[in-house]
Amino acid sequence: MKTAFDKRKYQEDAVQALFELWDAGQKPLLVSPAGSGKTVILAKAVKEIVEVRDHMACVLVLVHTESILKQTRDTFLACGIDPELIGILKAGVEGDAVAQIQIASVQTMSRRKVRPASGYVLFDEAHHIASCSWAAIAKDYPRARLAGFTATPERLDGKSLKEFYSTLYEVAKKSELEREGRLVPPEVFTWEKGVSLDGVRSVRGDYNNGELSKAMNRPNLIGDAVDHYKRRAKGKRAVVFCVSILHAEATVAAFVAGGVKAEIAHGGMNTRARDKLLGAGGRLSKGETKVVVTCQLVSEGWDLPKLECVVMMRPTKSRSLFEQQVGRGARAWGKKTSYTVLDHAGNYRRLDVGLGVDPVYSLEEGYENRGDGKCPTKVCRTSWCGMLLPISVQVCPTCGFEFDMRTKEMIVAEGELVRMRAAAEADMEVCIARIIWAGIPPEEAKAEAARVIAGRYAGYV
Numbered sequence: 001m002k003t004a005f006d007k008r009k010y011q012e013d014a015v016q017a018l019f020e021l022w023d024a025g026q027k028p029l030l031v032s033p034a035g036s037g038k039t040v041i042l043a044k045a046v047k048e049i050v051e052v053r054d055h056m057a058c059v060l061v062l063v064h065t066e067s068i069l070k071q072t073r074d075t076f077l078a079c080g081i082d083p084e085l086i087g088i089l090k091a092g093v094e095g096d097a098v099a100q101i102q103i104a105s106v107q108t109m110s111r112r113k114v115r116p117a118s119g120y121v122l123f124d125e126a127h128h129i130a131s132c133s134w135a136a137i138a139k140d141y142p143r144a145r146l147a148g149f150t151a152t153p154e155r156l157d158g159k160s161l162k163e164f165y166s167t168l169y170e171v172a173k174k175s176e177l178e179r180e181g182r183l184v185p186p187e188v189f190t191w192e193k194g195v196s197l198d199g200v201r202s203v204r205g206d207y208n209n210g211e212l213s214k215a216m217n218r219p220n221l222i223g224d225a226v227d228h229y230k231r232r233a234k235g236k237r238a239v240v241f242c243v244s245i246l247h248a249e250a251t252v253a254a255f256v257a258g259g260v261k262a263e264i265a266h267g268g269m270n271t272r273a274r275d276k277l278l279g280a281g282g283r284l285s286k287g288e289t290k291v292v293v294t295c296q297l298v299s300e301g302w303d304l305p306k307l308e309c310v311v312m313m314r315p316t317k318s319r320s321l322f323e324q325q326v327g328r329g330a331r332a333w334g335k336k337t338s339y340t341v342l343d344h345a346g347n348y349r350r351l352d353v354g355l356g357v358d359p360v361y362s363l364e365e366g367y368e369n370r371g372d373g374k375c376p377t378k379v380c381r382t383s384w385c386g387m388l389l390p391i392s393v394q395v396c397p398t399c400g401f402e403f404d405m406r407t408k409e410m411i412v413a414e415g416e417l418v419r420m421r422a423a424a425e426a427d428m429e430v431c432i433a434r435i436i437w438a439g440i441p442p443e444e445a446k447a448e449a450a451r452v453i454a455g456r457y458a459g460y461v
């Protein structure tokens, strides 16, 4: 059966590679960036098993949460898998015990003593495998062909996945997917110093949630996030990642008070309520709600290509969590050529994330912080801009701030103070216009421009 997914060559390649790795006795971890169709690759692998390689084989597909079960099944059907072959194992449902393909949530599987017989065990969101229940399930299938699928090959606590997988296969690079027009790059705004997290302790490789919530749940920080959204991303569909429910509630209230249509999405929502807000035909998609505030609910297994902005208010030390969150906005859609990231958490600087370069993965370390291929960054210095730029950029594309002093050097070479002043005045006008364009109220723009120009021509005017 021909489907819309057939054109994706890298997905076919990944499926072939998977079988070659299995034939060689490997337990592969397939890394596929957010937005690259990870579940489609999973579906194609399953289809290949039951239709081509091994008609009698039973396949067990494990997903992280029950909310992903239906999505996974839908993708399997869209890829042309016979619905009669698919059984669902979840709480309160007997399921079709004889179905050849079982899709199960990990919670359900770890509660049930009886395991379906399976020659193939495929873990979706495979970076969770190290949690006890995942590991226990994997141990019950010593003879099965095992593989993991993930966008972020690092456990949330930063530990290695090496004890569960034997090799890592990179399905596609972000840059390739961007060139193909499947993903769009982020336009990042961040803050050089980031937020002060003095006194917030670390637990299992990331910040203590309670202490972090206190540090972030401050009216000025939340107010800043609302201001920046209105200035940088007004009217765009956004998701805001918070630390705790309390933090999320305060944040949603501030957005609403600021005249932005905002709603909270939390773990207690049932599938129907969730769909009505976050689904393809939901309020966020339709633009009835512009901003959805959440803790971790939508950082995985949720895709809305129409999303145009990600606001990070949850500082993290986990590159994996960071990538899960930031990746939500990366799907291409319509005329979207980039998406906006407002990093109030200072995550880009803390995690030293390069711009416009592909992350380098390893099974041992998850994300390798290797020097090669890494692009150092700097933050635009005008107080109101904060755009994250590659170190080589000389003029900020957003506000026009000039990092090198070319203007100054040129004028000094001419040695004419009068011309210098004229140049500064001309620059001043351009600068004011740019500042107003960037969303600063006109009454503040002049003073801000004066500061920029004073810096640019320091000692010469």
Ligand SMILES: [Zn+2]
Pocket: 380, 381, 382, 385, 386, 387, 396, 397, 398, 399, 400, 401
């Ligand atoms: Zn700038």
